[in-house]
Amino acid sequence: MRISVFGCGYLGAVHAACMTQLGHEVVGIDVIPDHVAALARGEAPFFEPGLPEILAEGLASGRLTFTTDATSAADATVHFVCVGTPQKRGENAADLAYVHSAIDALLPILKAGDVVVGKSTVPVGTAESLAERIAEVHPDVELIWNPEFLREGFAVEDTLRPDRFVYGHADTEAGRAAAGQLDEVYAVALASGTPKIVADLATAQLVKVAANSFLATKISFINAMAELCEATGADVTLLADAIGHDNRIGRRFLNAGVGFGGGCLPKDIRAFMARAGELGVDQALTFLREVDSINMRRRVRMVDLAREVCGGSIVGRRVAVLGAAFKPNSDDVRDSPALSVAAQMQLQGAQVTVTDPEAIDNAAKKWPELSFAASVDDAVRGAEVVLLLTEWSEYVALDPVALRGQVASPRIIDGRNCLEPAVWRDAGWTYRALGRP
Numbered sequence: 001m002r003i004s005v006f007g008c009g010y011l012g013a014v015h016a017a018c019m020t021q022l023g024h025e026v027v028g029i030d031v032i033p034d035h036v037a038a039l040a041r042g043e044a045p046f047f048e049p050g051l052p053e054i055l056a057e058g059l060a061s062g063r064l065t066f067t068t069d070a071t072s073a074a075d076a077t078v079h080f081v082c083v084g085t086p087q088k089r090g091e092n093a094a095d096l097a098y099v100h101s102a103i104d105a106l107l108p109i110l111k112a113g114d115v116v117v118g119k120s121t122v123p124v125g126t127a128e129s130l131a132e133r134i135a136e137v138h139p140d141v142e143l144i145w146n147p148e149f150l151r152e153g154f155a156v157e158d159t160l161r162p163d164r165f166v167y168g169h170a171d172t173e174a175g176r177a178a179a180g181q182l183d184e185v186y187a188v189a190l191a192s193g194t195p196k197i198v199a200d201l202a203t204a205q206l207v208k209v210a211a212n213s214f215l216a217t218k219i220s221f222i223n224a225m226a227e228l229c230e231a232t233g234a235d236v237t238l239l240a241d242a243i244g245h246d247n248r249i250g251r252r253f254l255n256a257g258v259g260f261g262g263g264c265l266p267k268d269i270r271a272f273m274a275r276a277g278e279l280g281v282d283q284a285l286t287f288l289r290e291v292d293s294i295n296m297r298r299r300v301r302m303v304d305l306a307r308e309v310c311g312g313s314i315v316g317r318r319v320a321v322l323g324a325a326f327k328p329n330s331d332d333v334r335d336s337p338a339l340s341v342a343a344q345m346q347l348q349g350a351q352v353t354v355t356d357p358e359a360i361d362n363a364a365k366k367w368p369e370l371s372f373a374a375s376v377d378d379a380v381r382g383a384e385v386v387l388l389l390t391e392w393s394e395y396v397a398l399d400p401v402a403l404r405g406q407v408a409s410p411r412i413i414d415g416r417n418c419l420e421p422a423v424w425r426d427a428g429w430t431y432r433a434l435g436r437p
């Protein structure tokens with residue numbers, strides 16, 4: 001099939017490359033010329049395992065192209081909308097400007113029988129208004145809402161082998177025919193038995209924000225338990241193991257620490273609350289305000305713990321921060337808990353040096369006031385306290401004996417509960433963690 005993908009940021013670039021892996025001919029369209037030029041050279045504009053390889057394969061096959069020219073999408077029949085919906089500046093609501101621009105670009109080139117597929121995360125109700133805009137000009141073009149659940153770091157795997165498909169469309173003959181075209185796009189994954197939930201537009205839009213809200217709530221729940229553990233001398237990691245054995249609860253997404261960040265969970269729960277307010281059902285989501293506050297409190301607690309470990313003051317103290325990305329296997333620093341903690345400590349007078357295997361360039365652009373080091377060795381040299389804030393596998397595997405020789409004081413705070421306390425204490429370190437005695 002011939003497919004177009006509007007928006008070649010995180011979601012769109014991965015989606016375009018993966019669709020060529022499924023055998024389709026794909027044109028990726030973006031408004032940023034440098035971005036398009038990099039993708040056309042096979043350079044992924046962000047770190048994502050597996051993406052450079054499938055970009056290269058797609059470009060070499062001639063079935064994957066990137067351009068700024070939206071008219072190149074004219075001979076495609078299925079058009080994916082993969083643009084970003086960032087948080088509006090100073091507000092909780094989502095900014096839909098890019099979604100509307102994508103529809104503006106599509107309207108002149110759509111033809112009878114085409115299908116527009118929305119993948120962006122949008123406030124419920126957006127798809128209905130986009131469908132109306134399209135129908136005014138092209139009554140014979142259908143819109144399907146088909147949310148994306150990919151995780152950064154596993155984006156290729158999650159796109160090629162998702163754990164479910166969700167289709168939202170009109171319950172009409174034309175709507176069902178459009179869904180049939182989307183089935184053809186995903187034929188390989190559907191043949192392997194991936195479940196498909198067919199719903200109306202509103203449900204499909206809600207599924208995405210409901211899933212992200214649930215995940216955020218799970219993380220904040222365990223972080224709230226960490227606060228209780230800190231007040232009582234209990235251990236949140238054992239607590240999580242114990243409750244996680246109940247398969248109604250499950251152990252995944254119960255890792256207590258400095259909390260969630262990134263380009264999705266924080267902005268999605270805020271936009272969801274804003275939308276609930278517009279719909280007059282804000283009370284239904286007031287708990288998400290608490291989810292957000294618990295999450296932000298963990299960052300403050302981390303700074304307080306560092307102060308306590310340093311004997312009551314961090315002013316002038318040399319602090320090494322391991323991790324800048326919001327999570328491992330990513331160079332994404334959007335709303336990164338690690339950088340937020342580093343910046344707060346710097347602001348309060350500490351001398352902070354941050355390192356990360358992939359995210360230093362992005363971090364330095366966003367936080368120029370912080371110091372960065374290319375390696376753990378350079379970051380920890382002379383440090384009076386080490387903060388592990390992103391659980392990259394190389395940090396989890398650090399040798400406490402070797403590291404001890406490089407720091408000024410062997411004190412570590414494990415902000416992700418990913419180290420073995422006994423191993424570090426046996427090597428002479430003061431080991432502290434969030435939610436553990």
Ligand code: UDX
Nearest residue numbers: 148149150151152253254255259260261262264326327
């Ligand atoms: C998330 C959703 O998982 C994905 O389905 C959706 O499509 C986009 O948003 P992502 O932002 O890539 O994906 O990150 P995710 O792996 O969900 O982690 C989010 C944050 O939660 C990270 O900062 C991570 O460190 C934190 N986290 C995760 C915890 O603090 N504890 C956990 O147990 C799990």
